[in-house]
Amino acid sequence: MKKASLALAVAAGTLGLTLGNAANAAFIEDSTAKLDLRNYYFNNDVRDTDTASNKEWGQAFQLNLQSGFTEGTIGVGVDAIGLLGVRLDGGGRAGKAGQSRTPASTAGNGTLFPADSDNSAVDEFSSLGLTGKIRFSKTVAHVGTLQPKLPVVTFNDGRLVPQTFEGAQITSNEIDNLTVVLGQLEHAKGRASSNSESLSVAGARRPDGTPVGTDAADSNKFYYGGADWKINKDLLAQYYYGNLDDFYKQHFLGLTHTLAIGAGTLKSDLRYFDTSSDGKNGSTAGRADGYVGSGYYGRNGAGNAITAGEIDNRTWSAFFTYSLEGHALSAGYQQVSGDSNFIQLNQGSIPGQGGATTYLITDRQITNFGRAGERTWITQYGYDFGKIGVPGLTANVLYMKGDNIKAVGGDQKEWERDLTISYVLQEGAAKGLGFAWRNASLRSETSTGDIDQNRLIVSYSIPLL
Secondary structure (H helix, E strand, O other): OHHHHHHHHHHHHHHHHHHHHOOOHHHHHOOEEEEEEEEEEEEEEEOOOOOOOEEEEEEEEEEEEEOOOOOOOEEEEEEEEEEEEEEEEEOOOOOOOOOOOOOHHHHOOOOOOOEOOOOOEOOEEEEEEEEEEEEEOOEEEEEEEEOOEEOOEEOOOOOOOOOEEEEEEEEEOOOOOEEEEEEEEEEEEOOOOOOEEOEOOOOOOOOOOOOOOOOOOOEOOEEEEEEEEEEEOOEEEEEEEEEEOOOEEEEEEEEEEEEEEOOEEEEEEEEEEEEEEOHHHHOHHHHHOOOOOOEOOOEOOOOOEOOOOOOEEEEEEEEEEEEEOOEEEEEEEEEEEOOEOOOOOOOOOOOOOOOOEOOOOOOOOOOOOOOOOOEEEEEEEEEEHHHHOOOOEEEEEEEEEEEEEOOOOOOEEEEEEEEEEEEEOOOOOOOOOEEEEEEEEEEEOOOOOOEEEEEEEEEEEEEOO
16 A cells, blocks of 8 residues: 555645645636545456456545646646555456456456456556646647547546556647647556556567567557537537557548437437558568557468458448437447458557557447447437436446457357446435446357456545645
């Protein structure tokens, strides 16, 4: 606990010192601080094997400190984030007879904790992130720890503590109804790690061909940029570009529209990605050095791999949601074309770094249905019980079915069913205390296999400033 406590103390002390020395009212008055608590139980039951199943329980503490900006033409400020994860139960030794509680880096499932030297889950892990910021007019630059949430790169917050990145980003709103974003990322800290690692994709390998390890092929440069144009109050158009040096280039086009129909509204969400190889991934020699992406490695007539890991993918989707009096009914379709899986930043080849969020309508609880050739139909229903006098209670059920997955020996298929029930206290001394149960089942003919999963999450936020 000593290292983790020190990390949080340094984060608070760094911002506190800055605030104390700042002779600027706005810098201090606009500052905020909060402590987010998350108690997380994770049960991942891989049906056809016991050694890959996970049962873990942990407590997370996330301290967020954000200053205001100094006054003047150019304003400066500083943000800090301190993360601490404490193991309460679970995380046994991988491969131990009769023991199914294995940590993320040995089981490969990217669960709650990193592994210790004996492959057991650590008792705790922590990290500290600092971000400097500068504001000029309606443009803000951030340098340091980032948590981008954009179509071409989105931080993952699906476990005990969130993923963070290191880099720089500029966000500009100089033109009304237009937001422009430019950035560069160089490292990532996984959701189950305290270490900063270079960037990679799922499928990247060591030069000797070994699929896992900290020395897998990687990159220190991910460039991204794009714009959100709010054409009117009901229509938003987006374009974004992402480039992971020596792996891939990606273009994104998006359109969302809201239409009033009777007493309800229909929201349409259209997305298109075009992803191709970059640098070493585009050459045979580079791919031999491990610069490959995951996907379909079929065989031609001579018995040779068709793509050998070259990134080549186009993915489009359409998702429609009709909302009326607390009800929300959705339906959608997604098509993945090309011989590679859908590719975005993913540290899956690095122990403790596994797990990423992709901007797909099918990226849900267990998997993202983004395999080469996959076609997915999705239906979803949600209800807000506040409409019948139980505010804070919501429920959501989803079903996805994918087929046409390219594989040696014939196409494969899979399906996933998700159920989420959540409740947030609306009043009293514990107002804001949240409870969530997330249950999911996956049945897949792919290497992922059959999985039943349960997550129980209790969350609470304490404002400090």
